Amino acid sequence: MLVPPSTTLIIPGHVIAPEVRERLSKEADEKTVSEEQQQQSPSPSKDVEAPFDGHNDVDNEQPYGWVVVAAAFFVQAVVIGTVNGYGVYQDQYITHDYKTSSTFELAWVGTLNVVGMDLTGPITGQFADHFGYRISAFVGALIMGASLIATSFSTKVWQLYIFQGILYGLGASLAFFPSLSLPSQWFKKRRGFATGIVVAGGGFGGLIMSPVTTALFTKIGYRWTVRTMAIVHLVVLIPASALFKARVESGKDKDRRLKREQSDRELAATSEKERQELKDAASAAKASRPKRQVMDFSVLKEIRFLILVVLSFFVANGYFNPYYFFPTYAQKNGVSVSTASLLIGILNGSSAIGRVSMGLASDYIGDINTLLISSLCACLSILVVWMFAGTSVVMMTIFCIIYGFFSGSFVAIVPTVAAHLCGISRLASMTGIVYGGIAAGTLVGSPVGGALLDISQGVNYRPLQLWAGLVMAVGVVLTVVLKFMMNPKPWGKV
Numbered sequence: 197m198l199v200p201p202s203t204t205l206i207i208p209g210h211v212i213a214p215e216v217r218e219r220l221s222k223e224a225d226e227k228t229v230s231e232e233q234q235q236q237s238p239s240p241s242k243d244v245e246a247p248f249d250g251h252n253d254v255d256n257e258q259p260y261g262w263v264v265v266a267a268a269f270f271v272q273a274v275v276i277g278t279v280n281g282y283g284v285y286q287d288q289y290i291t292h293d294y295k296t297s298s299t300f301e302l303a304w305v306g307t308l309n310v311v312g313m314d315l316t317g318p319i320t321g322q323f324a325d326h327f328g329y330r331i332s333a334f335v336g337a338l339i340m341g342a343s344l345i346a347t348s349f350s351t352k353v354w355q356l357y358i359f360q361g362i363l364y365g366l367g368a369s370l371a372f373f374p375s376l377s378l379p380s381q382w383f384k385k386r387r388g389f390a391t392g393i394v395v396a397g398g399g400f401g402g403l404i405m406s407p408v409t410t411a412l413f414t415k416i417g418y419r420w421t422v423r424t425m426a427i428v429h430l431v432v433l434i435p436a437s438a439l440f441k442a443r444v445e446s447g448k449d450k451d452r453r454l455k456r457e458q459s460d461r462e463l464a465a466t467s468e469k470e471r472q473e474l475k476d477a478a479s480a481a482k483a484s485r486p487k488r489q490v491m492d493f494s495v496l497k498e499i500r501f502l503i504l505v506v507l508s509f510f511v512a513n514g515y516f517n518p519y520y521f522f523p524t525y526a527q528k529n530g531v532s533v534s535t536a537s538l539l540i541g542i543l544n545g546s547s548a549i550g551r552v553s554m555g556l557a558s559d560y561i562g563d564i565n566t567l568l569i570s571s572l573c574a575c576l577s578i579l580v581v582w583m584f585a586g587t588s589v590v591m592m593t594i595f596c597i598i599y600g601f602f603s604g605s606f607v608a609i610v611p612t613v614a615a616h617l618c619g620i621s622r623l624a625s626m627t628g629i630v631y632g633g634i635a636a637g638t639l640v641g642s643p644v645g646g647a648l649l650d651i652s653q654g655v656n657y658r659p660l661q662l663w664a665g666l667v668m669a670v671g672v673v674l675t676v677v678l679k680f681m682m683n684p685k686p687w688g689k690v
Contacts, residue, residue, distance in 0.1 A: 320628060392558075403548070508637065573602040
C-alpha cells in the first residue's frame with residue numbers, strides 16, 4: 197500500500213510511544229489552527245482582477261489596446277517630429293537668430309537632444325516601470341513644454357544646449373519610452389503591427405511638424421513659433437498621456453498592494469501574538485527583498501539581450517548618416533534645394549510606411565527575422581544603391597524609398613524583440629537600455645561620418661558611405677547570431 201509522504205500511518209494493535217503521541221498531537225493542533233486561519237482570512241473578490249505581472253504574456257488582446265495605440269501614435273508624432281525636425285530650427289538659427297555661431301556649435305543642440313533622449317532611457321524607463329507609464333508621459337509633457345518656453349527666451353547658444361537640448365531630451369525620453377513600450381502589453385499576435393503603427397507616428401510627425409514650423413517662422417517669428425510649439429506639446433501630449441493604461445502592475449502599485457494585503461492579514465489575526473508574528477514576518481521579508489535599483493542592468497547578464505544591445509549600437513552607427521548627409525550629397529551632385537527637400541520627404545514617408553508594413557510582417561515571420569531583413573536591406577541599399585547613385589535623380593529616389601522603408605522598420609522592431617527576449621514586465625526599462633546602445637551608436641556614427649567627409653573637404657562621399665554600410669553590416673552579422681541562438685532552423689519563425 198502506498199502512503200503519501202505527509203500521511204502518518206498508525207497500525208492498530210501497536211503501542212504508540214509517548215514522544216510519538218506528543219508529536220502527533222502537536223501536528224493535529226497546528227493543522228486545526230491553519231484551517232481556522234484560512235476560514236477567517238478574507239477571500240479575494242471575484243470582481244477584482246488580479247494584477248497582471250507580465251510573465252503570462254498577453255494572449256487576451258482587448259479593444260482598449262487600440263486606444264493606447266492611437267494615443268501613443270500622437271505622442272510619437274509630436275516628440276519624434278520635433279526631434280527629427282531640428283534641422284528647421286538650425287537653419288533659422290544660422291540665418292537669423294544666431295548668425296555669429298558656427299554650424300558645428302549649433303549642431304550640438306540637436307545632438308544633445310537626440311542623444312539625451314536615448315541615453316536617459318535606462319533611467320526614465322525605470323521611472324515609468326515604477327511610477328506608471330501615464331505619470332511618466334505626463335511629466336515628460338510638462339518638461340518638454342517648459343523647455344520650449346525657456347528656449348523662446350534664450351539668447352545664448354549654451355542656453356539652447358540646456359533647454360532645447362538636454363531638458364527637452366529628458367522630457368522626450370519620459371514620454372517616448374512609455375509610448376514605445378505600451379503596445380507590447382496589449383498585443384501578442386498583432387504586436388508588431390501595433391508597434392509599427394505607433395512608431396509610424398514619428399514619420400508622420402516629421403512630415404507635418406517641419407513644414408508647419410517653417411511656415412510659422414515667416415509669419416509670427418522665431419520666438420512665438422517656439423512658444424506655439426510648446427502649447428501644441430501640452431495640448432496634444434497631456435490628453436494622450438491620460439489615455440495611457442498599462443496591463444503590467446507598476447512598482448509603486450505593487451508596493452501598495454503588498455501593504456494592503458499585509459494589513460488584511462493583520463486584521464484577520466485572532467490574537468495580539470499572531471499580529472506581532474505577522475509584522476515580524478513582513479519586516480523580515482522586506483529586509484530580505486533586494487532593493488530597487490535606479491538603473492538595473494542585471495538583464496545584460498542574459499547573453500541574447502546583450503547581443504540585441506550591441507547589434508543596435510552597430511546598426512545605429514550607420515543609421516543616421518543618410519538622414520544627416522544625403523541632402524548635401526544630392527545638392528553636391530547637381531540636385532536643386534527643392535528637389536533635395538522632396539527626396540528627404542520621400543525618405544521620411546517611406547520610413548513611415550516601412551514601420552507599419554514590416555511591423556505587420558513580423559507578426560507572421562517573427563520579429564527577429566524581420567529585424568534581420570530590415571537591417572540587411574538597409575545595409576545593402578547604402579553599399580549598392582547609394583554608392584553608385586552618382587548624379588542620377590532616379591537612383592537617388594530609389595535609394596530614399598528602399599532605405600527609408602527598411603531603416604524605419606528597425607525602430608519599430610527593436611521594442612518587440614526586447615519583449616520577445618525578456619517579457620513585458622519591465623519593458624520600458626529594457627527598451628531604455630537598448631536605446632542607450634542606439635544613442636551611443638548615434639554619438640559615434642554621425643561624427644565619424646562627418647569627419648570622413650571633412651577629409652575630402654565635402655567632395656568625396658565614398659568613405660562616408662562605406663563607413664555607414666560596413667558598421668551596419670556588423671549589426672547584421674550579430675542579428676544572424678541572435679536568430680540562430682533562438683532557433684537553429686534557417687527558415688524557422690523567430
